[in-house]
Amino acid sequence: MQPIQGAATRPSGEPPSTPSAAGEFPLSSKQRTVLERLITRIVALNQQQSAEVWAGLKHDLGLKSETPLLSRHFPAAEQNLNQRVSVAQTSHATRQVVQQLSELLAxxxxxxxxxxxxxxxxxxxxxxxxxxxxxxxxxxxxxNNQLAIPQPQQRQATDRPLLPAEHNSLNKQVAKLTAATGESGKLIWQSMLELSGVKTGELIPAKHFTLLTTWLQARQTLSQQNAPTLHTIQAALKQPLEPAEWQEMTDYSQQRFQATPQTLLSAAQVQDILNQVFLKRAQRQPAALETHHIQPIASPIWAPFIEPMKVVSARPGMALVALVVVMALLWIVL
Known part of the structure; x- marks a missing residue:
């Protein structure tokens, strides 16, 4: 007899092979349970559908979607799912870190x-x-409060007017605020003049440059907020409110608007509070001490004679004459 075409030959006495040889059995219940537990963890971490994970697993193993997993696929399938769990855990942890960072960044x-x-x-x-x-x-x-919080550079309090560069900087910020709110740039400048305590046509003191910069930047940031509160005002300030300032603004909002830190504020209320922040900080600015205003506490009566004494001290021959002259003048003065 000739062997059937295509059939493999086998040694005499060996039982015929069956279609379900070792490894060709379907997944055992234990193997399926292991894989299902891994898939459940992936679904919980990634918010995926289990069918989607099963399909991805078969794709990675090079199987068609309708092909069932067999016992011989189990080692590769378990390794693949363990890798997916590791990636999902990392992604989940990263999302949590980013969420916490987002809350602190505000x-x-x-x-x-x-x-x-x-x-x-x-x-x-x-x-x-x-x-x-x-x-x-x-x-x-x-x-852990270990990250240095940069504070705006404070300019020395002085009565000099704004420099051209400082004026241009404020002008650019006014233009940005105008574009964001549609408010007239002329009205914004008028508000800044009033806050600075100067009249139209007068120059704004340079000591208000930093405060006005903070005021403009906060107004622009808050113009994009749909539901501003006292907390969002605090977050918008380049130089945040200190505890004492926060208490002052909280009390002010309560008395003027009956508003708590969580109360939604109107645009007018937000601007009113920002104005108060500016005015309170302007009041606390130290007065500038100009050196040409410093006067001695008392002028000694012998001050006019100090320089002549220096001259004659270099000429010993005139020392006695100088001494007599000085004593005579002192007697006259006294």
Whole structure:
């Protein structure tokens, strides 16, 4: 007899092979349970559908969607799902870190502090460019108050008027605010003059430059807020309110608007509060001490004779004459 075409030959006495040889059995209940538990973890972390994960698994294993998994597929399938769990855990942890960072960045100058830090330490300018470990390190620094919060540079209080460069800087910010709100630039400048305590046509003192910059930037930021509160005003200020200032503004809002820190504020109320912040800080600015205003407490009566004494001291022959003259003058004065 000739063997059937295509059938494999086998040694004499060996039982015929069956279609379900070792490894060709369907997944056992234990194997399926292991895979299902891994898929459940992936679904919980990634918010995926289990059918989507099963389909992705078969694709990675090179199987068609209608092809069932067999026992021989189990080792590769388990390894694949374990890798997916690891990736999902990392992504989930990163999302939580980013969420916590987002909440902290809205407070005070944290956003600027983080921006400066990641630029200096990692050479990046956006959080999305950082690795999970780098994100965790930034979050830890913020939570432990170990990240330096940059404060705006304070100019020495002085009565000199704004320099041209300072005036141009304010003018650019006024233009941005006009574009954001549609408000007249002339009216914005008028408000700034009134806040600074000067009349139309007079020059704004340079000591108000930083306060006006903060006022303009806060107004522009808050113009984009749909539901501003006292908390969002605090977050919009380049130089955040100190505890005493926060209490003052809280009391002011309560007395004037019957508003709590969580109360939604109108645009007019927001501007009124920003004006109060400006005025309170302007009142606390130290007065400038100009050197040409300093006068001695008392002028000694012998001051006119100090320079002549220096001259004659260099000429011993005139010392006796000078001494007699000085004593005579002192006797006359006294």
């Amino acid at each position: 407070q005070g100058n944290n956003r600027q502090a983080v921006s400066d830090y990641i630029r200096q330490q990692f050479g990046q300018t956006a959080l999305s460019q950082l690795t999970p470990e780098q994100l965790k390190s930034v979050l830890t620094l913020l939570q």
